Amino acid sequence: MSEHRQPAAADRKIDNPDFSMVIASAVHDMKNSLGMLLSTLDDLREEQKGALGDNPRFNTLQYEAERVHSDLVQLLGIYRLGEQKLSAHSDEHYVAEFLQQQLARHERLLQGYGVDYDIDADNDVIGFFDDELISGVIASTLNNAIRYTRSRLQLGAREQDGWLVITVEDDGSGYPAHMREAGAELLKAPDFSSGSTSLGLYFASAIAHLHQNNGKHGTIRLHNEGKLGGGVFEIWLP
Structure with missing residues (x-):
């Protein structure tokens, strides 16, 4: 009686992976690694204040790492x-304290x-x-503001008509008209074929x-009508 040969390892069919999940896992690992790198850069700046405090190449290194993160x-x-696995879990926060925490993350780079x-x-103001989701938005906006500001940034918060409005202002040249007028277009998925995805705004x-x-x-909302004369990013939360 013939025996059925068990397939060798090389003969077995390997299921194709879910490529989007593979990419998401890789992105998650890279994000964590960059987080550790940024922490190390902060420590190094603190240890080598005299040599690195105003070194333009070190500032560029830290800024670009922050941007990629x-x-x-x-x-x-x-x-x-896209996987419908992201939702907002809201808690009560003292907004001034929250904003202090956001600035603290960028303090050494700003200096x-x-x-x-x-x-x-x-x-x-409550x-x-x-906080995790809004922190991600503020971090991205601060990175952008650092790139375009001349010499000053301001974080702000106010209550207006039943909304909490958090602002990031700079004294740069302001947002161009096509960005200020985008409106509902910001909710559309980024167009990667155009070369200008506006990923951060989306x-x-x-x-x-x-x-x-x-x-x-x-x-x-984006406008150029702030106190510093540059761009103003506002996030309105109900």
Whole structure:
């Protein structure tokens, strides 16, 4: 009686992986590695203040690492949005304290570039939002502002008509007209074939939209009518 030969390992069919999941896993690992790199750069800057405090090449290294880290956070978030695995889990936060934490993450880089910064928010302003998601938006916006500002940044928060409005302002040349007028276009998926994806704005708009209350969804707005004379990014949360 003939025996059935068990297939050798090389003969066995290997299932094709879910490529999007593979990419998401790789992005997650890269994001964590860059987070460790950024922490090490902060430590190194602190240890070598005299040599690295205002070294332009070191500032560029840290800035670009921050920018790539933010891009990876956004890509991972967009993947989770597409898989319907991302939602906002809102808690109560003292907004001025939250903004202080966001600035603290970028403090050494801001000092390295010689950029002044402050916060314009009353200590009693309270907001209900997902701090991890909004932190990702603020980090990306701060990175962009550092690139375009001349010498000053300001984070702010206010309550207006039942909304919490968080702002990032700079004293650069401001947002161009096509960005200010984009409006609902910001909620459309990025066009990777055009060469200009506006990935950060799409991510910010999508994260804002996840925050809802009494039928109202969060949104973002861009304008050049702030106190510093440059661009103003606003995220409106219901």
